[in-house]
Structure formats: C-alpha cells, structure tokens
Amino acid sequence: MAAEQNHRGCIRRLLLCFLLGTLWEISAAQILYSIPEEMEKGSFVGNIAKDLGLQPTELSERGARIVSKGKKAHFALNVRSGSLVIRDRIDREKLCAQRTQCLLNFNILVEDELKIYSVEVEINDINDNAPHFLADELELKISELTSPGTQHLLESAYDPDMGVNSLQGYELSPNHHFSLRVQSTDDGVKYPELVLEQALDREKEPDLHLVLTAWDGGEPVRSGTARIRVIVLDANDNAPVFTQSMYTVSVPENVPQGTLLLTVNATDADEGINSQVRYFQVKRPGETSQIFQLNSVTGELSTSQNLDYEVAEFYVIELEAKDGLGLKGKAKIYVTVLDVNDNAPEVTITSVINSIPENAPP
Incomplete structure (x- = not known):
C-alpha cells in the first residue's frame, strides 16, 4: 500500500x-x-x-x-x-x-x-466591399425661403472595409442649386452635407433630382450611389438641436428588458409643426437597433433585449431629431456594459499520461 x-x-x-x-x-x-x-x-x-x-x-x-x-x-x-x-x-x-x-x-x-x-x-483587409447606402433613394424637404449657404445633413454610406479600402469620399451629380461638403468626425467617419448655393423657387421647380456617389480607395475603386429627391416647401429655417452632442450611460449587463437608460432631448426654434421634434435611431448593419429601443416622442432610450458583457462591452447609438418638415440634428449615445459575475470559470486541460518505473533515477 x-x-x-x-x-x-x-x-x-x-x-x-x-x-x-x-x-x-x-x-x-x-x-x-x-x-x-x-x-x-x-x-x-x-x-x-x-x-x-x-x-x-x-x-x-x-x-x-x-x-x-x-x-x-x-x-x-x-x-x-x-x-x-x-x-x-x-x-x-x-x-x-x-x-x-x-x-x-x-x-x-x-x-x-x-x-x-x-x-x-x-x-x-482586402477591398471586398463597396460603400453602400441604407436606402437607394433619399428624400429631402427644403423650404423655398431657405438662405443660400444652408447645410443639410445627408445619410452616410457604410463600408465595412478598413483603412484605404474603406469609405474615402463622396461626389454629387452636377446641378445648379447645390454643392457637396464632406465633414469628418473625431473618429474619422466621413458624412456628406448638401449646401444650398442658389435660392430655390417652388413655382419654377417643385422638386429636384440628384445623385450622391460614395467611393472607397481600393484598387479598383468601388462605389455606391443613392438618389436624392429634393422637395421644395415653404419656410422652415431651423433644424432641431440636441442639448448634448454626446450622451453617455453605463449599465450592468443583468438589467431586465425594458430598463430605461436615459432620455435625450432636442429643441427647435421654429413654431407650430416645424418645432415638433421626433427621435430616431440611425440604422446601421448590425444588432444595435434590435438591442435598444428609442421612443420617438419622448426620447427615452430603453433596452429591448438582454445585454451580455461577454458578447459586447460597448455600443454606439447614432440619433437623429427631425422636425415637421424633415430638418435633422444628430447626436450619439455611448453605452458601456458593466460586467457582473454571471459566468463560472472554464478550465481547459490538455495533458498526456505516461508511465514511469518506480526505480527510475532522478
């Protein structure tokens, strides 16, 4: 023994x-x-x-x-x-x-x-994706009293590639009324703005048709397009403005579905229907729009699915506030998911069993 x-x-x-x-x-x-x-x-x-x-x-x-x-x-x-x-x-x-x-x-x-x-x-990364817009056709409503120089945010294109293979710029089809300005956020995301260069006249041209092209820097260059329909309306000269351009919130991963995270707010200096603001999530490829729900009237953001720190630790939600005639303001919500102790340790054992005689030398 x-x-x-x-x-x-x-x-x-x-x-x-x-x-x-x-x-x-x-x-x-x-x-x-x-x-x-x-x-x-x-x-x-x-x-x-x-x-x-x-x-x-x-x-x-x-x-x-x-x-x-x-x-x-x-x-x-x-x-x-x-x-x-x-x-x-x-x-x-x-x-x-x-x-x-x-x-x-x-x-x-x-x-x-x-x-x-x-x-x-x-x-x-290789250049295996072309920039693409969420919608093939964008609709923009602009008052005929809008002053030249007014900027109108357009929907950004999305390209999942990285570096030079990702989205590099935009181009607007030739026209008499608008030019294109491309802005960049601090994290390098490029978004287009339509700039009114010449005053509109609804009686002469009730609507305009433009083409917006997004291109990347790969070889060969890949591109995607969206049609823009500009509907000329009467005066609405103020876009909604969020009280904060960036909202942040931290939430434990085990909160129940339907938990209220925060409330965003935007105001519009116009009156009547032009000052009525509704809130929307900007939909991107992925699951963010399914995990969170934004009340379009109150601006309350809540969870619509369970969170899991092990799946995703951080979310960025892009918001738009639209007034009655479609002018928009933008903001972002940064949601940090906090870890809770909901997982048992996992042990991975890789071993080899060999025999050794009891009289083996040291």
Missing part, C-alpha cells in the same frame, strides 16, 4: 513539473503569420513544420495538433507538406468588424515533447 501511494505521489509531482514546463513554453514560443482575408480553403498560411524546427513527416509522428480552446478552428495542419492551411474562407468583417487589427490566436501541441506553441495570425 505504501509503495502504491509513493508511486502515485511521484506521478503527481511529475505531472506538476510537466504543467509548469508547458506554461513556460507557452510564454516563450510564439509564431506569427499574416494573411489577407477571403483566401480559398486549403490556402497556404505558413511553413509550420519549419517554424517548429521539425521535418514535415514529424508533425504526425510527434502528435502535433491544433488546440483551438473551444472556438471555431479556422486553420488546419497539412501533415504531408508541413504547412498551416486555411480550413474555411475567413471574412475579416465578420470576425473583427471595424477593429484596426484582426488577430486569430490558437495553440499547437507537440505531444511527444509536451510543448505548446502559441500561434497568432493577422487577417489583413
């Missing part, structure tokens, strides 16, 4: 040494690759055998395999060529949205050496 207990104790101590050694290898050995998105299935990523200091045939002989920590495996080992290859097409926009850097991390276990190597693959 005593001999058996000593034997088990030796195995425990040996496994502890192995685990400590493994942790050292994880921190000390890292392999870096960089590839463009949307490569074909089976495309070459890197010579993993060479970078591990092995011959291609040794990958199989030494039990080399990918440990992806429970996530979807985007890569595979080709044990014949010793290469790391793509398992399926990788769409950078789906994986990383508009994060500046898109990295995929996983480990490679070499079983016979009990070594784990950390692998990091950077997914580079």
